[in-house]
Amino acid sequence: MWKDILRDQLEVxxxxxxxxxxxxxxxxxxxxxxxxxxxxxxxxxxxxxxxGLDEAEVAAMSKDEAIARLQRYWTEDxxxxxxxxxPGPPRRRDHNRAxxxxxxxxxxxxxxxxxxxxxxxxxxxxxxxxxxxxxDREIRVLSRRDAPAGTPYAWRTGDLRTGExxxxxxxxxxxxxxxxxxxxxxxxxxxxxxxxxxRRAGTPHLVYISIVGVDRIPFPYYRAKLAAExxxxxxxxxxxxxxxxxxxDLLRLLVDVQRRLPVLFRPxxxxxxxxxxxxxAQRLADLSLGEPAGRAPDFGGPEVRDFTxxxxxxxxxxxxxxxxIPVPVxxxxxxxxxxxxxxxxxxxxxxxxxQYLAARGD
Ligand SMILES: NC(=O)c1ccc[n+]([C@@H]2O[C@H](COP(=O)([O-])OP(=O)(O)OC[C@H]3O[C@@H](n4cnc5c(N)ncnc54)[C@H](OP(=O)(O)O)[C@@H]3O)[C@@H](O)[C@H]2O)c1
Numbered sequence: 339m340w341k342d343i344l345r346d347q348l349e350v351x352x353x354x355x356x357x358x359x360x361x362x363x364x365x366x367x368x369x370x371x372x373x374x375x376x377x378x379x380x381x382x383x384x385x386x387x388x389x390g391l392d393e394a395e396v397a398a399m400s401k402d403e404a405i406a407r408l409q410r411y412w413t414e415d416x417x418x419x420x421x422x423x424x425p426g427p428p429r430r431r432d433h434n435r436a437x438x439x440x441x442x443x444x445x446x447x448x449x450x451x452x453x454x455x456x457x458x459x460x461x462x463x464x465x466x467x468x469x470x471x472x473x474d475r476e477i478r479v480l481s482r483r484d485a486p487a488g489t490p491y492a493w494r495t496g497d498l499r500t501g502e503x504x505x506x507x508x509x510x511x512x513x514x515x516x517x518x519x520x521x522x523x524x525x526x527x528x529x530x531x532x533x534x535x536x537r538r539a540g541t542p543h544l545v546y547i548s549i550v551g552v553d554r555i556p557f558p559y560y561r562a563k564l565a566a567e568x569x570x571x572x573x574x575x576x577x578x579x580x581x582x583x584x585x586x587d588l589l590r591l592l593v594d595v596q597r598r599l600p601v602l603f604r605p606x607x608x609x610x611x612x613x614x615x616x617x618x619a620q621r622l623a624d625l626s627l628g629e630p631a632g633r634a635p636d637f638g639g640p641e642v643r644d645f646t647x648x649x650x651x652x653x654x655x656x657x658x659x660x661x662x663i664p665v666p667v668x669x670x671x672x673x674x675x676x677x678x679x680x681x682x683x684x685x686x687x688x689x690x691x692x693q694y695l696a697a698r699g700d
Pocket of ligand 1 (some may be wrong): 455456457458459460462463480481482483496497498499500502516517518520528547548549582583584585586588602644
């Protein structure tokens, strides 16, 4: 189990992990690159979220004590570890499971599970919220706007940048699926605001959507996503983070925003692995109904394709023609994209860009 946690959450093998934490954070030559900040955060996170220690207790430990504590825990019986895996008081959905498996006579009222979806009006969030609707569940959607007429959701109006309405939105939530984004550096403040409100309200399972490569491409938005991930990991709440590749919608948008231009500018040497937002939403919904999973395996689209190829596909579907002009993207971010750090071998999605465009019919 610990090997799985290290492999899935830290993307590192056990011997590499121990040599890194004991001798500093730089991985030995020839091993996969590990983000410098990942190990200390991961140590604290593993001790809080898996071993079940208080944050204050972990903060008072030396690094050697922390490592020794984790090693001791690792060698314990797996059944004991599983029992201790989720910290804090039992959540309401645990209670639901207990009721449904404990021989309570049929007709006994089940408690309602409350799930808040931030960004539930966005491309991903609205797909996730729709998939979560079901009996014995209250699905809340957080938006800065007022509820549309006839919404099937328990609507909450609030703003993660100002904090307005957030306490009321998270009160009583068992799970928070955090899909809201400011599309910029304010994502860090927004996520911290959400975490603080969630901690005041209890210990909800916090599920966060991130992007493949945020730790390897220093694009400003990715830096903010990485900092938000770190805030989630250090929150002391049970957590799950899913990283996905770019949605088909984004690739279509990159072409469509240029439709009034006589040419189409394309980033030279960029490949993408676009994925269907609905498929990512389904995975996010499944994760939010399960136990906190830490870093879930990355979710990528079925094909890695050159941007030129994807742009041609979009132009063809829209009956347009444009000469394409390559634009070199300078700097470390450009190099990161050209190196494919935003791609994943986990080609989990099945819907191709062509199928997505055909389903939209535009
Ligand atoms: N797009 C991609 O290719 C891609 C790929 C991988 C991961 N992701 C991640 O997936 C998440 C969702 O992306 P998306 O493309 O679905 O986003 P989106 O369509 O731009 O939606 C953004 C959402 O955030 C909400 N929001 C913005 N500012 C807010 C604020 N101050 N307070 C409360 N809510 C606020 C908006 O709600 P209202 O306008 O209703 O208030 C909206 O629902 C993001 O975290 C993104 O990084 C995206």
